[in-house]
Amino acid sequence: MLSHEEKIEIEEELKGAPFKRAASIDALKVVQRHRGWVDDQGLKDVAVMLEMTPSELDSVATFYNLIFRRPVGSHVILVCNTITCWMMGCDSLLKRLTERLGVPLGATSADGGFTLLPVPCLGACDQSPVMMVDGKLYGGLTPEKVDEVLKEHGWKG
Amino acid sequence: MEGLNEKPLTALMRPDKAALSLAEYERAGGYQALRKALKLAPVEIQRVVKESNLRGRGGAGFNTGMKWSFVPMDSDGTKYLIANADEMEPGTFKDRMLLEGNPHQLIEGMIISAFAIVATEAYIFLRWEYALASERMSKALSEARAKGYLGRDIFSSGFSLDIKLHVSAGRYICGEETALLNALEGRRAVPRAKPPFPQVSGLWGRPTVVNNVETLSNVPHIIANGDEWYRGLSRSKDGGTKIYGVSGKVKRPGLWELPMGTTIGEILEEHAGGMREGLKLRCLIPGGASTEFLTEEHYSVKMDFDSVMEAGSRMGTGTMIAVDDKTCPVGVLRNLEQFFAQESCGWCTPCREGLPWVEKTLSAIEEGRAKPGDLEVLEMHGTSLWIGRTYCALAPGAMEPLRSGLKLFRSDFERHIKEKGCPYKAH
Ligand SMILES: Cc1cc2nc3c(=O)[nH]c(=O)nc-3n(C[C@H](O)[C@H](O)[C@H](O)COP(=O)(O)O)c2cc1C
Ligand code: SF4
Numbered sequence: 001m002l003s004h005e006e007k008i009e010i011e012e013e014l015k016g017a018p019f020k021r022a023a024s025i026d027a028l029k030v031v032q033r034h035r036g037w038v039d040d041q042g043l044k045d046v047a048v049m050l051e052m053t054p055s056e057l058d059s060v061a062t063f064y065n066l067i068f069r070r071p072v073g074s075h076v077i078l079v080c081n082t083i084t085c086w087m088m089g090c091d092s093l094l095k096r097l098t099e100r101l102g103v104p105l106g107a108t109s110a111d112g113g114f115t116l117l118p119v120p121c122l123g124a125c126d127q128s129p130v131m132m133v134d135g136k137l138y139g140g141l142t143p144e145k146v147d148e149v150l151k152e153h154g155w156k157g
Numbered sequence: 158m159e160g161l162n163e164k165p166l167t168a169l170m171r172p173d174k175a176a177l178s179l180a181e182y183e184r185a186g187g188y189q190a191l192r193k194a195l196k197l198a199p200v201e202i203q204r205v206v207k208e209s210n211l212r213g214r215g216g217a218g219f220n221t222g223m224k225w226s227f228v229p230m231d232s233d234g235t236k237y238l239i240a241n242a243d244e245m246e247p248g249t250f251k252d253r254m255l256l257e258g259n260p261h262q263l264i265e266g267m268i269i270s271a272f273a274i275v276a277t278e279a280y281i282f283l284r285w286e287y288a289l290a291s292e293r294m295s296k297a298l299s300e301a302r303a304k305g306y307l308g309r310d311i312f313s314s315g316f317s318l319d320i321k322l323h324v325s326a327g328r329y330i331c332g333e334e335t336a337l338l339n340a341l342e343g344r345r346a347v348p349r350a351k352p353p354f355p356q357v358s359g360l361w362g363r364p365t366v367v368n369n370v371e372t373l374s375n376v377p378h379i380i381a382n383g384d385e386w387y388r389g390l391s392r393s394k395d396g397g398t399k400i401y402g403v404s405g406k407v408k409r410p411g412l413w414e415l416p417m418g419t420t421i422g423e424i425l426e427e428h429a430g431g432m433r434e435g436l437k438l439r440c441l442i443p444g445g446a447s448t449e450f451l452t453e454e455h456y457s458v459k460m461d462f463d464s465v466m467e468a469g470s471r472m473g474t475g476t477m478i479a480v481d482d483k484t485c486p487v488g489v490l491r492n493l494e495q496f497f498a499q500e501s502c503g504w505c506t507p508c509r510e511g512l513p514w515v516e517k518t519l520s521a522i523e524e525g526r527a528k529p530g531d532l533e534v535l536e537m538h539g540t541s542l543w544i545g546r547t548y549c550a551l552a553p554g555a556m557e558p559l560r561s562g563l564k565l566f567r568s569d570f571e572r573h574i575k576e577k578g579c580p581y582k583a584h
Contacts (some may be wrong), residue, residue: 019342019361021342050343064346066285066327067326078286087406087489120245120500125250125402
């Protein structure tokens with residue numbers, strides 16, 4: 001069941017949409033904002049509101065890499081691994097992150113604290129190497145600075 | 158003194174990088190061009206912009222006024238203008254500065270451009286990761302609405318417009334203009350067949366113009382100062398200034414607004430300060446990942462659409478990636494093709510199946526597992542994924558660095574194969 005808040009927010013998105021399905025990505029984002037990810041039941045409930053079939057909506061949801069169809073940790077780390085950051089040493093950041101969190105790229109730490117994901121160019125190439133945690137950008141990173149960022153987000157290693 | 162006359166797009170930006178508020182923007186003359194434009198005929202605005210030689214800053218360089226002129230002007234019903242703020246081309250970070258630093262410049266440019274094609278609804282299609290830009294754009298849009306610069310009957314002209322901010326959910330292909338339309342309609346972002354072109358049948362089947370953020374940000378200045386002034390800013394045939402950028406191991410990576418047609422050498426050496434101590438330039442990618450490699454030989458080439466094309470590459474987004482001599486060129490190509498393979502939308506077979514094959518072949522060469530015939534496999538893809546063989550420009554774009562890299566770094570490829578691994582790893 002969608003919560004009262006989720007319903008109200010989705011209805012708000014529907015108001016601005018010329019056709020209901022136009023709000024599909026925004027509606028999925030509402031659910032993700034509240035739950036961290038989009039679970040199967042949430043997807044089905046949104047599909048009903050948008051007058052789409054669940055599989056139609058899922059085909060949209062699974063297209064976009066920032067709609068999460070699997071659970072994620074309390075914090076999501078997006079690390080740029082595209083050309084400039086690759087040249088500037090993102091591999092050393094990724095090595096440090098996977099060591100600290102004890103999981104490979106694409107996975108969530110055992111305590112459910114952090115999900116580590118690669119992301120294409122974050123458009124901050126003058127500050128390379130960069131990563132984003134919960135929507136906040138960090139540039140000019142080194143493995144040491146990665147530790148500081150993790151601590152800022154409650155990592156207790 | 159450097160001012161609005163030399164650097165119209167960036168002269169007003171604050172040194173502390175905070176966004177210009179509506180009041181600050183207006184004090185410096187902001188929204189005057191809009192007042193002027195609303196007194197002109199829409200086709201007159203199209204003409205001035207066309208004659209200014211403003212060419213699209215999204216990468217393809219199509220004349221903006223010309224693009225607008227394909228919109229049917231006699232149709233009633235809704236027409237749309239869309240600002241493409243999806244900026245995901247690797248190595249490109251110029252639109253971010255315009256969105257974060259001067260959001261009202263884009264809004265004013267959008268209102269004028271919408272009026273020029275008589276569009277009454279507009280969208281800013283923004284990538285999710287540009288969270289700061291999203292916050293600042295939303296605030297600027299509210300400020301403009303509160304003042305009546307957006308909404309009904311703007312400046313009592315009879316023209317009405319609202320701009321909605323759409324925050325996307327990822328995927329590079331969303332930046333391709335017809336894929337973007339599908340994303341805005343709430344579908345999978347696969348490109349559409351052209352024709353019909355969006356100017357005739359775009360969002361919800363209605364006439365639609367999609368323009369890049371930098372393109373639209375130029376429009377108020379052209380209207381305020383005229384097409385002759387705009388052409389005069391440039392050192393080449395294309396009008397205006399350009400926001401150039403350099404990233405990689407240079408002394409001062411960054412962005413600079415310079416006359417269109419500034420040479421590659423001047424941008425790299427004078428503005429970016431050249432390579433860091435102990436490094437030499439191996440090659441550069443002039444305008445985002447999907448452009449051919451150039452080298453020091455091309456320092457005298459002017460960065461404008463035609464000149465870079467003549468030199469065998471494309472200006473693309475105008476933000477260069479400098480590759481140093483300690484970085485493995487096969488590794489560079491592998492990283493680029495990994496990106497393209499991952500971001501293929503999967504709609505057409507050559508791209509969906511071909512790019513992963515290219516990526517795997519490059520990985521094998523880099524890791525010392527090359528098989529005889531691997532270079533031929535790569536060359537074959539350079540042909541089978543080339544222009545006209547795929548549904549959209551993503552795959553040919555992916556082949557641009559590959560085709561030129563195979564020629565330029567032939568000996569590096571051969572060394573990898575002969576020595577069964579990457580010779581640069583030893584460093
Ligand atoms: C795969 C792909 C990605 C693109 N991404 C962008 C983008 O992020 N921003 C952009 O302005 N144009 C992008 N383009 C170009 C657009 O399709 C379109 O040409 C451009 O937005 C038109 O604006 P302009 O005429 O002002 O340059 C992309 C094209 C392709 C093929
Ligand atoms: S070329 Fe690639 S990205 Fe473009 S439509 Fe075909 S599969 Fe999709």
